[in-house]
Amino acid sequence: MTNDVTSRPADGQETPASVRRITDGLLERVEHRLRSFLESGRARFAEVDARAGVVLDTLSGLVTSGGKRIRPAFCLTGYLAAGGDPQDPGIVAAAAGLEMLHVSALIHDDIVDNSTQRRGKPTMHTVFAEHHQTHRWRGEARRYGEGMAILIGDLALVYSDELMSQAPSGLLAEWHSLRSEVHVGQCLDVTAAAEFSVDPRLSRLIALIKSGRYTIHRPLVMGANGAGRPDLAAAFAEYGEAVGEAFQLRDDLLDAFGDSAQTGKPAGLDFSQHKMTLLLGWAMQRDERVRTLMTEPGHTPDEVRRRLLDTGVPQDVERRIADLVERGRKAIAEAPVDPAWRAELADMALRVTYRDN
Amino acid sequence: MTNDVTSRPADGQETPASVRRITDGLLERVEHRLRSFLESGRARFAEVDARAGVVLDTLSGLVTSGGKRIRPAFCLTGYLAAGGDPQDPGIVAAAAGLEMLHVSALIHDDIVDNSTQRRGKPTMHTVFAEHHQTHRWRGEARRYGEGMAILIGDLALVYSDELMSQAPSGLLAEWHSLRSEVHVGQCLDVTAAAEFSVDPRLSRLIALIKSGRYTIHRPLVMGANGAGRPDLAAAFAEYGEAVGEAFQLRDDLLDAFGDSAQTGKPAGLDFSQHKMTLLLGWAMQRDERVRTLMTEPGHTPDEVRRRLLDTGVPQDVERRIADLVERGRKAIAEAPVDPAWRAELADMALRVTYRDN
Numbered sequence: 001m002t003n004d005v006t007s008r009p010a011d012g013q014e015t016p017a018s019v020r021r022i023t024d025g026l027l028e029r030v031e032h033r034l035r036s037f038l039e040s041g042r043a044r045f046a047e048v049d050a051r052a053g054v055v056l057d058t059l060s061g062l063v064t065s066g067g068k069r070i071r072p073a074f075c076l077t078g079y080l081a082a083g084g085d086p087q088d089p090g091i092v093a094a095a096a097g098l099e100m101l102h103v104s105a106l107i108h109d110d111i112v113d114n115s116t117q118r119r120g121k122p123t124m125h126t127v128f129a130e131h132h133q134t135h136r137w138r139g140e141a142r143r144y145g146e147g148m149a150i151l152i153g154d155l156a157l158v159y160s161d162e163l164m165s166q167a168p169s170g171l172l173a174e175w176h177s178l179r180s181e182v183h184v185g186q187c188l189d190v191t192a193a194a195e196f197s198v199d200p201r202l203s204r205l206i207a208l209i210k211s212g213r214y215t216i217h218r219p220l221v222m223g224a225n226g227a228g229r230p231d232l233a234a235a236f237a238e239y240g241e242a243v244g245e246a247f248q249l250r251d252d253l254l255d256a257f258g259d260s261a262q263t264g265k266p267a268g269l270d271f272s273q274h275k276m277t278l279l280l281g282w283a284m285q286r287d288e289r290v291r292t293l294m295t296e297p298g299h300t301p302d303e304v305r306r307r308l309l310d311t312g313v314p315q316d317v318e319r320r321i322a323d324l325v326e327r328g329r330k331a332i333a334e335a336p337v338d339p340a341w342r343a344e345l346a347d348m349a350l351r352v353t354y355r356d357n
Numbered sequence: 358m359t360n361d362v363t364s365r366p367a368d369g370q371e372t373p374a375s376v377r378r379i380t381d382g383l384l385e386r387v388e389h390r391l392r393s394f395l396e397s398g399r400a401r402f403a404e405v406d407a408r409a410g411v412v413l414d415t416l417s418g419l420v421t422s423g424g425k426r427i428r429p430a431f432c433l434t435g436y437l438a439a440g441g442d443p444q445d446p447g448i449v450a451a452a453a454g455l456e457m458l459h460v461s462a463l464i465h466d467d468i469v470d471n472s473t474q475r476r477g478k479p480t481m482h483t484v485f486a487e488h489h490q491t492h493r494w495r496g497e498a499r500r501y502g503e504g505m506a507i508l509i510g511d512l513a514l515v516y517s518d519e520l521m522s523q524a525p526s527g528l529l530a531e532w533h534s535l536r537s538e539v540h541v542g543q544c545l546d547v548t549a550a551a552e553f554s555v556d557p558r559l560s561r562l563i564a565l566i567k568s569g570r571y572t573i574h575r576p577l578v579m580g581a582n583g584a585g586r587p588d589l590a591a592a593f594a595e596y597g598e599a600v601g602e603a604f605q606l607r608d609d610l611l612d613a614f615g616d617s618a619q620t621g622k623p624a625g626l627d628f629s630q631h632k633m634t635l636l637l638g639w640a641m642q643r644d645e646r647v648r649t650l651m652t653e654p655g656h657t658p659d660e661v662r663r664r665l666l667d668t669g670v671p672q673d674v675e676r677r678i679a680d681l682v683e684r685g686r687k688a689i690a691e692a693p694v695d696p697a698w699r700a701e702l703a704d705m706a707l708r709v710t711y712r713d714n
Contacts, residue, residue, distance in 0.1 A: 045541050049562060055544045108511060112504035114497075137551035138631040138652070140471075147469035147547050150507055154465060154514060155540040161518045162533045176519045183512040184402050187412045190504050194494035205406060274495040295495070 006086040014340035016347075022086055023344070026076045026095070027069060033096040034063055037163060058124060059152055059159075063103050065119045070247075070352055071098040071219045074240075077348065078223025081341035082232055091226055094167035097160045097175075098219055104156035105182060111146050111153075112190055113273050120264040125149035168226040178218040185210025192276040196295070198285055203278040204245070211251070212244025216352070231336070238331035239345065246324035246353040249317050252277040254357070256308060262357045268301030278320075283313040325349050363443040371697035373704075379443055380701070383433045383452070384426055390446075390453040391420055394520060415481060416509055416516075420460050422476045427604075427709055428455040428576045431597075434705065435580025438698035439589055448583055451524035454517045454532075455576055461513035462539060468503050468510075469547055470630050477621040482506035525583040535575035542567025549633040553652070555642055560635040561602070568608070569601025573709070588693070595688035596702065603681035603710040606674050609634040611714070613665060619714045625658030635677075640670040682706050 006025035009018045038060045046053035072095035079091045109115070110123040117123060122130070129145025137144065164175055189206050192199070217240025224232040252270065256279060260267040270277055271294050283290045290307050293299045308314060329346045363382035366375045395417045403410035429452035436448045466472070467480040474480060479487070486502025494501065521532055546563050549556070574597025581589040609627065613636060617624040627634055628651050640647045647664050650656045665671060686703045 041537065045537075048541075048566070049545055049559065051545050051548050052541050055541055104511075108507050112500070112507060114500055132551060135552075138553045139551055143469070143471055144547065144551050146503070148544060150465050150469060150510075151540050151543045151547070153507075154461075154511075155537060155544075157511060157514055158533075158536040158540060162537070165529060165533070172522060176515075176522070179515040180398065180402075180512060180519070183508050183515060184405075184409050184412055186508045187505060187512075188406055188408050190501065190508070191408050194489060194496055194501050195492075196495045202406065209405070 008086065014338050016340055016343055019080075019340045019344045022080060023073065023076055026080075026086060026092060027072060029092045030069065030072050030076075030095045030099065033092050033163070034099060035060075037096065037159065038063060041159070055148075055152055055155070058127075059103070059156055062107065062118075062124065063100070063156075065121065067099065067102070067119070068357075069099060071102055071215060072096065073348070074216050075219040075223040075226075077341070077344060078220035078232070078236060079227045080223070081337040081345065082224040082227035082229035083337075084223070084227030088168070090166060090168045091223070093163050094171060094175075094222060094226060097163035097167060098222075100156050100160035100163055101179065101182075104153045104160060105186075107149050107153035107156065109186065111149055112186070113269060115266065115269055117260070117266050118264065120261075123149075124152060170228060170230075171222040171226040174218050174222045174225055178214055178222070181209050181218075182214040185214070189275070193274045196274050196276065198281050198291075199276065200278055200281045200285070203276050203281045206276075207245050207248040207278060208241060211248035212241045214244075215247055216240040216244040235332050235335040239328045239335075239349070242324045242328035242331065243349045243353060246321040246328070246349075249278060249321050249324075250353050250355065252279040253314060253317060254355075256305060257314070258356065264357065268304065271301055271304050279308070279313060279317050282316065283308050283311045286311045286313060321353055325353050365443065371695050373697055373700060376437075376697045376701045379437060380430065380433055383437075383443060383449060384429060386449045387426065387429050387433075387452045387456065388421075390449050390520070391456060392417075394453065394516065395420060398516070412505075412509055412512070415484075416460070416513055419464065419475075419481065420457070420513075422478065424456065424459070424476070425714075426456060427572060428459055429453070430705070431573050432576040432580040432583075434698070434701060435577035435589070435593060436584045437580070438694040438702065439581040439584035439586035440694075441580070441584030445525070447523060447525045448580070450520050451528060451532075451579060451583060454520035454524065455579075457513055457517035457520055458536065458539075461510045461517060462543075464506050464510035464513065466543065468506055469543070470626060472623065472626055474617070474623050475621065477618075480506075481509065527585060527587075528579040528583040531575050531579045531582055535571055535579070538566050538575075539571040542571070546632070550631045553631050553633065555638050555648075556633065557635055557638045557642070560633050560638045563633075564602050564605040564635060565598060568605035569598045571601075572604055573597040573601040592689050592692040596685045596692075596706070599681045599685035599688065600706045600710060603678040603685070603706075606635060606678050606681070607710050607712065609636040610671060610674060611712075613662060614671065615713065621714065625661065628658055628661050636665070636670060636674050639673065640665050640668045643668045643670060678710055682710050 006022050038056060042053060042056035045056055075095045075098055084091060106118060107124050110118055111125050115123055116126050125145040128148040129141040132141040132144040185206055189210055192202055192206060217237050220236040220240050221233050224236055254263050255270045258267060274294060293304045293307055328349045332342055332345050335342060363379050395413060399410060399413035402413055432452045432455055433448060437443060441448060463475060464481050467475055468482050472480055473483050482502040485505040486498040489498040489501040542563055546567055549559055549563060574594050577593040577597050578590050581593055611620050612627045615624060650661045650664055685706045689699055689702050692699060
């Protein structure tokens with residue numbers, strides 16, 4: 001067991017080292033929780049029919065395929081910074097529920113964005129469609145592949161609730177807000193891409209509700225509320241929304257200029273999906289040709305990349321990321337939590353916004 | 358308000374009339390709950406962006422498009438038969454949550470089954486795809502239509518849990534079982550159709566877990582558990598699984614021989630989707646030609662229908678429905694609940710299995 005490493009220092013004095021040790025210990029428990037939860041689901045359904053075992057194995061395969069666990073980390077950090085008890089299994093279930101929700105969102109987003117790769121492997125709907133073709137089954141392979149991925153994504157969404165039902169009840173209101181927001185935000189994202197109208201206000205709004213609040217602000221506040229410290233909501237919200245928007249801007253830069261070997265996703269997916277990111281919105285405002293390169297056939301992602309760099313917008317986005325991180329760190333500088341946890345949050349802001357995957 | 362009509366008779370003597378009056382009064386409250394819940398969601402998101410208002414309006418449109426409310430009815434009846442307090446708003450929230458889950462399942466199933474009509478109107482993904490074409494938006498219309506319907510179905514799934522969080526906590530375990538089962542059951546259904554291998558055992562299993570337990574057994578037990586009567590679970594399970602399988606067999610017959618003007622769905626959808634229903638499974642075992650008619654191009658649904666009738670299988674399915682209904686009614690004949698509620702359950706078994714839509 002990991003109880004020892006996840007207990008608070010005996011002298012009550014948290015240090016950067018003790019803070020990180022406690023968080024890592026709890027994150028390890030989240031992994032155990034996710035695995036044991038899915039194993040009991042498998043045990044229950046596999047006996048019904050072998051095909052049901054495949055469903056659970058496919059979901060487990062994605063859950064354990066090495067996500068960054070950013071949302072669980074912010075939920076646990078918010079909880080521990082607020083003085084929550086590291087021994088409470090409820091917060092482990094909450095963090096596991098956040099990750100299960102994220103896996104559900106990834107499965108469905110990959111269909112919506114027609115993405116072929118996730119974490120360096122073929123996406124779920126792609127795998128099932130190929131299986132359908134290999135076995136020369138009835139009906140349309142695409143319909144089957146996407147249908148199975150829709151249903152397995154639904155199962156993960158349902159499982160996220162089942163895990164959250166074991167969490168401290170104080171965090172449920174924030175959980176409900178987080179979940180409805182992320183799906184409405186995705187609808188805005190998909191529709192803005194289809195309309196392809198340049199609207200930086202809308203781009204920022206989408207980055208805020210489908211990413212900033214979902215990834216950092218609300219998981220942090222869930223943790224604080226779970227520890228009975230709703231008074232931290234305002235500071236955590238300001239920190240979370242700023243760092244969360246920076247997190248999304250980094251995502252946009254990684255999609256455009258990142259190494260797909262490291263991101264595990266196809267490069268330039270936002271281009272092919274006409275995503276109205278702030279990066280592309282600004283670039284199109286500055287240079288009409290960027291729009292042409294994205295929409296007219298026969299242009300390579302490299303052409304878009306080169307043109308984007310010429311506009312100077314990527315540097316502006318980097319500057320905006322730096323400003324947002326600074327604003328986030330300021331927002332918690334005075335927060336009434338142990339200084340070691342304030343330092344950890346300030347450090348996390350850098351880790352999630354200056355990353356290469 | 359409807360408080361008056363939903364109160365128990367003053368003399369404590371339930372009659373068929375009082376029983377029906379109480380259930381109808383609570384079902385009316387479920388409608389109010391669904392509407393007010395979605396209105397507050399709309400109020401919250403519409404101010405963010407007009408596109409978000411469209412998302413909520415689309416969901417509300419389907420929720421209020423006249424479903425049969427079978428799952429709420431069984432949940433409320435299980436609760437009231439078990440002696441639950443009709444004034445408790447928790448059971449109204451639970452029934453509303455069951456209906457919201459069902460709406461989510463319909464939205465996603467219509468994508469999975471490539472169905473164009475639901476309740477006499479174009480399905481959600483069809484509407485969004487047409488909207489995309491009309492406006493000549495970027496990307497593939499099918500991808501956009503199905504993407505939006507995936508995300509709005511996710512929102513409904515999330516909302517179903519938000520409603521259920523206000524339900525009596527005693528029914529949550531059954532709720533979790535119901536939800537994971539229905540999605541795994543759908544996966545089996547879709548895969549069996551793709552494999553197109555005749556396997557009546559599998560057809561019955563699918564009918565049981567994706568329909569029988571989902572539609573009747575578990576909603577009933579949720580109601581009884583919500584009223585603090587887990588002792589009724591065994592009798593309600595036997596009743597619910599039998600009547601639930603009969604309910605699905607009626608669905609299969611309506612799909613094959615029903616009037617789409619009444620069902621509101623395209624006729625013969627199971628044929629085009631190669632659904633391995635018990636009806637079709639039995640027919641193919643008896644007459645190899647049925648398989649050919651379903652799989653070879655150029656055959657009309659009418660040809661399949663005529664051939665099905667020649668096999669005599671539809672009559673066998675009718676007999677099986679009658680046997681299952683009889684078994685269900687027997688299962689509750691001795692159940693320790695008020696005789697008027699036993700009579701109502703016996704009557705409901707007939708209403709849901711002998712229907713024309």
